[in-house]
Amino acid sequence: MGQSGRYEPDVSLYELMTLELLITQGRGLDVEGGRVSTRSRFEPYLESALVWREYARRTGDTLALSKATTAAEAAGKAAKTLSEAASAALAQAEICLLGYDLFETAELLASAETLVATGRGAIGGDAPLLAAFTLTEGRLAARLAVRQGIGEDLEPALVAMAHIDRAIERFDALVRQTKAAKDKISAADARLERADLLMLVGLDRHDSRLMTAVINDLTALLARLDADYEPVTFVRVTQRLALAHVWAGQIDGQPQMISEGIALLTPQEEVVTYEHTPLDWVAQTHFRALALQALSELTQEDRLAEQAVAAFDLALSKALAKPLSVRAQIVNNRAACLARRAELKGDLLSLDDAEAAFKAQLRQVKPGEDPVGWAILQTNLGRLYVARGDITGFMLDRAEAAYALEAAYEIFSEHGLKSLAEAAMENLNRVRAQA
Missing domain, CATH: 1.20.1440 (de novo design (two linked rop proteins))
Structure with missing residues (x-):
């Protein structure tokens, strides 16, 4: 229990648990929450949501994310006080943000925004819950700023930064007061959010x-x-x-x-x-x-x-x-590395090897089932064609490259993937310039 009497699981202990222990813990809490004899179902369901969220955060496992969502919703239904309802809404919002981070599903940001608004008014004077909500608001604002793109307008990033700075102040105060490991980790999480945002702005500028x-x-x-x-x-x-x-x-x-x-x-x-x-x-x-x-x-x-x-x-x-956004990022960055290396060396053989590898991957990806993955592969192929044109002075595959990049740009734009859409358009413009 926290100082306000609210149930506060010690999330710092999860870091020491293996994946197997997290599974065992999550299953046990799910069983406890489902028992008719359980006095308060809110507590096991809320902790189950946090355990499964931790497992999903470390593994990208969609089933774990689904279990976390189900448990958080059950905690919300079992809540008997406004504070408990706010805690359940906060857990659900954090799970939505994690889902967005893992899979870049835009709809989850809207869900998180609704959940934050729903739970915000029920916080009262609970300092730890207030700090946690402030951090979640900062995370949400940061994700929205990144989706919009840093560009010329820094206002969304500044709004996110203000939320995160307030969260840091509040968690630092809690750490001084409670010396609790969970508050220490939350304060660190807030600083990581601020670091990510500052580095994005720094790169852009x-x-x-x-x-x-x-x-x-x-x-x-x-x-x-x-x-x-x-x-x-x-x-x-x-x-x-x-x-x-x-x-x-x-x-x-x-x-x-x-x-x-x-x-x-x-x-x-x-x-x-x-x-x-x-x-x-x-x-x-x-x-x-x-x-x-x-x-x-x-x-x-x-x-x-x-x-x-x-x-x-x-x-x-x-x-x-395959749906994990980090996998798409690695594939995309690997292609950029191969293309850049070939450009610097003037090495057509390296480009041929990379092209063969990407075409082999394309044969395994269906645009209807994995449109973003297909578009990333098409963008990578287009980049290789551009690199070959830069080296040789002419592009035999100009029409193919233009088609691939145009299709990729439309898919990225449709899914709100601004940075990938910009990369596709940049390469498309280079193809057109070589015409």
Whole structure:
């Protein structure tokens, strides 16, 4: 129980649980919530939602996400007080945001917005719940800002930042008051949200000062975390800290800064294994690939580009569900790396190999079942055709490339994937320019 008497599961314990333990815990709570003899069904159902959400966050498992949603809805139905109803609405909103992060399903943002509005008025004077709602509002605003695109209008990003800053202040106050591990992790989560948003704006504006601000904040945060007790949060903070180094080095043309990021992503001992948190392990491998690619382009060292491709391949070798947005990102970034490497070397054989690989993947993807995956592959093929045209001075596949990129652009636009749509249009314009 929290100081207000509200039931507050200790989510910090989940970080130490293996995936098998999370499954056992979730199933046990589901059974307890379904018993007729259970005095209060709200408590087991709410904790079940949080456990299954943690499992989905680490694995991208759609069944776990569905179980989390079902449990949170059951908690809402079992709520007997306004505070309990608000807690259930908050859990549902966070599950919607996780679903969006994993699969980029736009409708989930609208659902999260509705749930936040529904639960906001029932908070009362509950400080931890108020802080948690503020962070969820910040997350929601950040996702909406990213969907809209940073561009010239920074207002959506600034609105999100204001929510996140307030959440950080409130969680910091709670940590000073309670010294509770769960509040400490929530405060860290809020800082990670702020770091992600600052880095996006920094990349868009090519402003390394924002990367420096992230580096300073996350370095101080990392010093307050214990890898033995908060391993998952420790790893996520380390990954963002590494990315901030990489992007700062890329913007300012400083290889040493990128190398520092690579070192952070290549520890001598793993804090968490693939078996403990698959998606975090894949993310770290993906980030290392991006860092190696950035360093190879800056130093013109082909061996680094080879290592980058190998890291992309390693990340893709793990069993990632096709609908996961991270899988699409890795495929897309791997293609960009291959194309860029071939452009720098003037290597047509590398382009031929990449084209053969993408066409093999296309044969396995049906546009009706996986339109975004199909569009990403078409965009990658189009990029390779553009690269070949840049190297040879003419493009034999211009019509095919234009068709592929136009179709991809329409699909990305339809699904609200602004950055991918912009990339497809950029390559389409290059195809037209070579006409």
